[in-house]
Amino acid sequence: MLLDVADLEVRYGRTHAVRGVSLSVAPGEVVTVLGANGAGKSSLLKALAGAVRPAAGRIWLAGQDITALAAPDRVRQGLVLVPEGRQILVSLSVRENLLMGAYCRRDAEVGRDIDAIYDRFPNLAARRDMPASVLSGGEQQMLAISRALLARPKLMMLDEPSLGLSPLLVSRLFGLIGELNREGLAILLVEQNTRMALRAASRGYVMELGRVVLDGPAEKLANNDALAAAYLGGH
Ligand code: ATP
Numbered sequence: 001m002l003l004d005v006a007d008l009e010v011r012y013g014r015t016h017a018v019r020g021v022s023l024s025v026a027p028g029e030v031v032t033v034l035g036a037n038g039a040g041k042s043s044l045l046k047a048l049a050g051a052v053r054p055a056a057g058r059i060w061l062a063g064q065d066i067t068a069l070a071a072p073d074r075v076r077q078g079l080v081l082v083p084e085g086r087q088i089l090v091s092l093s094v095r096e097n098l099l100m101g102a103y104c105r106r107d108a109e110v111g112r113d114i115d116a117i118y119d120r121f122p123n124l125a126a127r128r129d130m131p132a133s134v135l136s137g138g139e140q141q142m143l144a145i146s147r148a149l150l151a152r153p154k155l156m157m158l159d160e161p162s163l164g165l166s167p168l169l170v171s172r173l174f175g176l177i178g179e180l181n182r183e184g185l186a187i188l189l190v191e192q193n194t195r196m197a198l199r200a201a202s203r204g205y206v207m208e209l210g211r212v213v214l215d216g217p218a219e220k221l222a223n224n225d226a227l228a229a230a231y232l233g234g235h
Pocket of ligand 1: 012015016017035036037038039040041042043044
C-alpha cells in the first residue's frame, strides 16, 4: 500500500473528531472519503498531512512510519494536501503561489515543472504575474492543485475541491482528477459531491461521527441503499 492508516484518533479538547479510523490507498488509486458535515473528514486529512497531531494511531507512507514527521517532511516524502477553501495567497502572484508549492524541493527542475503547469492551464499562464485575487473560483482551485503538484507528490489529498464551483467547473475538476490519476498520481478525495466522487474513485469510506461506518468498492457504495438515502437522494 502507498498509504496505510491504523486506528487514527483526533481530539480537540473534549471533541473527539476522528475515532479509530483505519484506511489504505494503493499506488495509483483514487479513494474517496464521504460523510456529512462534521463527520471528521477534514480532521482526518489534516492529521495525515501533519497539520494536526493525532491523539493515537499510526500512518505509513510507502511502508515508512511517518506518524511523527513534521508536515514539510511529509510533503518531501510525497504526501500533499489541497486544503478546503484552496488557501492560496491572493496578494501573491500566480507564479509566486506556484513557487510556494516547490518550497521543499532543491532540484533544478522547478522551472520546467511550472512551464508544464502553464501548458496544462493556459488561464494560469496568461495571469502568471497577476495577483491570484484576479482568478475565478475555478481557476483558484486549479492553482491550488497545481501548487500541490509542484511538490511532485505520490499521493494528493483533496479536501472538498468541488465546493463552490459551478456544475461545469465541477465536471472539469473531476476530469482533471481522472487525468492526474491516469498519469500515476494516487488521490485521496474528500467530497460532499458523493455521486461524482464515487464515479472517480475505485473505493470509498463513509464516515459518521468520526468513525468509518461503511467502506468498499465505489460501485458497491453507489448502489448501497442506506448511503443513497443519506447522501444521494434528490441529487
Ligand atoms: P466539514 O465538511 O464541515 O469540514 P468534516 O467531516 O470535515 O466536516 P471536521 O471538520 O473534521 O469534519 O470536524 C469534525 C468535528 O471536529 C466537528 O465536530 C468539528 O466541530 C470539530 N472540529 C474541527 N476542527 C476543530 C478545531 N480546530 N477545534 C475544535 N473542534 C474542531
